[in-house]
Amino acid sequence: GNSVTQMEGPVTLSEEAFLTINCTYTATGYPSLFWYVQYPGEGLQLLLKATKADDKGSNKGFEATYRKETTSFHLEKGSVQVSDSAVYFCALAVYGGSQGNLIFGKGTKLSVKP
Amino acid sequence: DAGVIQSPRHEVTEMGQEVTLRCKPISGHDYLFWYRQTMMRGLELLIYFNNNVPIDDSGMPEDRFSAKMPNASFSTLKIQPSEPRDSAVYFCASSSGEQFFGPGTRLTVL
Numbered sequence: 675g676n677s678v679t680q681m682e683g684p685v686t687l688s689e690e691a692f693l694t695i696n697c698t699y700t701a702t703g704y705p706s707l708f709w710y711v712q713y714p715g716e717g718l719q720l721l722l723k724a725t726k727a728d729d730k731g732s733n734k735g736f737e738a739t740y741r742k743e744t745t746s747f748h749l750e751k752g753s754v755q756v757s758d759s760a761v762y763f764c765a766l767a768v769y770g771g772s773q774g775n776l777i778f779g780k781g782t783k784l785s786v787k788p
Numbered sequence: 789d790a791g792v793i794q795s796p797r798h799e800v801t802e803m804g805q806e807v808t809l810r811c812k813p814i815s816g817h818d819y820l821f822w823y824r825q826t827m828m829r830g831l832e833l834l835i836y837f838n839n840n841v842p843i844d845d846s847g848m849p850e851d852r853f854s855a856k857m858p859n860a861s862f863s864t865l866k867i868q869p870s871e872p873r874d875s876a877v878y879f880c881a882s883s884s885g886e887q888f889f890g891p892g893t894r895l896t897v898l
Contacts, residue, residue, distance in 0.1 A: 717792070717879055717889030718831075763831065775844060776821075776887060780830040 676701045680764045680779035687754055687786050695749040695782045697738075697764035705766040707731075707740050707747040708776070712761045721749075721762070754786045792890035794880050800896045806868040809893045812861055813882030821881040822855055822865050825892070831879075837863065870897045 681696040699707065706725045710718040722731030727742035736751045747764060764779040793812040801807055813820050821836040835845040840857045848855070852871070857863040867874055875897050881887045 715891070717881075717891050718887075719889070720886050723886075775833060775836070777833075778831040 676705070676766065676768050676777050678764050678766055678777055678779040680762075680782055682780070683761075683783040685782060685784045687784070689756055689786055689788050690753045691786075693749070693751040693754045693758075693784065695762055695764075695784070697747045697749065697779060699745050699747065699764075699766050701745075701766055701768065703768070705768055707738070708765040708767070709736070709738055709747070709749050710763040710765060710778075712763065712781070714760070718763060754784070756786045756788055759784055759786045792880055792882050792888055794878075794890040794893050796893060797891065798894045798896075800898065801870055802898050803871055804869045805897075806866065807870045807874075807895060807897075809865040809878050809880075809895070811863045811865070811880030811890060813863070813880070814888055815861065817882035817884045817888075818860075819883040819887075820857060820863050821879075821883070821887065822863070823879040823881065823889075825877045825879060826875075834865070867895075870895075872897045 677700045679698050708723045709721040711721045712718045722733040724731040724740035727740050730739045738747050738749045761781045761783045763781045765776045768775050795810045818839050822834040823831055824834055825831045832847055834847045835855045836843055837857045853867055855865045877892045877894050879889050879892045881889045
């Protein structure tokens, strides 16, 4: 079946540190991949996405590359800020677009200390 | 646009009571999703609609849960009777491409 596995948190970093949150997936066909972010007390927001192999999604200094050979979509940021503290969810769309069923990982909580 | 609107934001009820959660999607979006978020199970899709028609309700946990979308601007998720294990944050999302999430309803069943 289709599934997403992401590293368990919490992850605690100092400001300006490098961030990597690992995400791997299992899917039939060619899914689209997403990272969502959830700030405290809010709903999820789309952070970035990639729709095909080797695509790189990027937004707000975050990047992730769709790696078909390793079935991965790791999230990276070169220098985190306190304002990046949130829960990050990796997700895939089984129909290749977000209209269909989004399957989420369990989320990784990031805390950035000043 | 005001985004996806959910009400109430918080609901505390006693076991056995009926609970109704409400959602107003973004105007023009043709998909609507209901999710449940708990620490133990993460984020789960309960049901989604396309053009007001339920497409997949396989995530609805049991017959106590029901969802309706009488028109393009309104949907409800009802739990009757509620149980303590239903305590969670319930999110509504709408989409015409990218999914936009509402702020959620935090439900506590005592």
